[in-house]
Amino acid sequence: MSWPDLIPSLSPWISEVRGRLTPNQPLSEVTWFRVGGPAQLFFSPADEDDLAFFLRNLPEDIRVTVIGLGSNLLVRDGGLDGVVIRLAGRAFGQIEVLDGHRLRVGTSLPDVKVATAAAEAGIDGLTFYRGIPGGIGGALYMNAGCYGTETRDRMVELRAVTRQGEIVTLTNADMGYLYRKSNGPRGAVFTSAVYQGFAGDKDDILNRMREITEKRESSQPTKAKTGGSTFKNPEGHSSWKLIDAAGCRGLRVGGAQMSELHANFLLNVEDATAHDIETLGETVRNRVRAHSGIELRWEIRRMGHFVPGHEVREFLDGDVFTGAV
Template sequence: MPQVRGRLTRSAPLAPLVWFKTGGPADWLFEPADVDDLSAFLAALDPALPVWPLGLGSNLIVRDGGMPGVTVRLGKPFAFARTADDGVTMTCGGGTSGILVASTARDAGIAGVEFLRSIPGTVGGFVRMNGGAYGREVADVLIACVVVLRDGTVKPMTVDQLGYTYRHSDLPDGAIVIEATFRGTPGDPAAIGAEMDRIAAEREASQPLRSRTGGSTFKNPPGHKAWALIDAAGCRGLTRGDAQVSEKHCNFLLNLGSASSAEIEALGEEVRERVKAQSGVTLEWEIQRVGLK
């Protein structure tokens, strides 16, 4: 492995870092000290080794065989949110949580990014996946981002270059989002805070937030709600081992205690089969499934 100034750990457990609390270890876990550390490491790394970024581990199944190559986790040096003098734009690090982005915008009187309060991930993850909720998505507020490519090149990209569609971008494999700039509109901090509180209360009431879950499991097919299709197929509460389809919100899968990643993924595939048989609709995974089985 190349020399680093950050932390490089061999055979690092990943289960504690993901919401499901399942999955095998990373061959290597790299937590860079800064952008230069990350760029130099990737430039010197064997090009044959895969590189994969890990955020808060929310929308994710790490398979039981673990992650080959290098898993990159952006820590405190990449967790920041700074507002600009224009009063409507802000620049955030790739390791910044959605809550911190939304709270910083609220304090600065920037409206339009309240929905990021409800996305349980980091800037790097929801920029890559065009994360969204409550009728808004990252494509609506992103101006540009900066990524480090697999070869270590630091590359600025505009929102138009990302090729955004529903829960998808054209960012190349191995590219790591280290910074993003968002634009909102002028707003009243009290009104922005009230909207954030409304979103938080609605999520708490409708989603199993205090469980071991991966968040929204399947994308909403055109003209449908995934949860309604799952419910109509009789999957609410369905189990496989200690994996369960949530009874509170059936587009969420749960680890009731000792489920394996294989059981969670197999339960998701069973849900897809039942929905296809009942409605003719093929559900697409929203949760990323990575690693070796």
């Protein structure tokens, strides 16, 4: 499947864009699941000003989707219409140590690099990022967290470019953080953030990070094609325990499988399609609901279009999904 080329319709201003523009970029190349159809127009801006110029001139009726490192993301096989923005490390991967045990970081950075940079500077409080696969942009968007700490506990403020092309600064309160969710300005692209830590001993922090790494690698399929934790933990429950109790550990649909090591991890084990992965996820939700009466909610972001005739229904018997959830 391919989309009509958008670039000719964006003349003459598009020639002033300094970043990389790629029509029909396969998104399977930039997601950890290694599945997904093409982006109609893929944009990697040269810097924050380039991003602002692009969004300011882009017609409002063209859809804009922002993706990070692609770790917590399932793009459907039909791909995404409109523009898909992905920030490159060279332009948005800076790390700056500030006074008062703070860090300013670019949003294209992997979470682990931020945890390591903080440790090297003797800044404690960001070790939890060692256990989260993905990038800072996604962490800011979904309030990523683990081991008792969440992004909202450490983020002070962030810079963003609005859909209208305005560069703004947002406070923690502006983001309206909830469990694995934010309520910041719709369509804003996060470009950098300031985190508040506290004084710590470098060697002690690095030792704790090594412990997190060992724990994660012993209990999670870290080297597989996966999207991380598939479902959010319902209040008072662990998703993996509910999945296990419903007999879904190791369950397989096509090339997709629920991990034998950690039952809440969904894997691409044999050239799976996005349809295989989402169908397996909905099969698990259906079985867990039938077994325990609890409805699991996706933690992985799903977006894009189905290939006609290969739609996936909620719990396999509900409404067809039509976009990101």
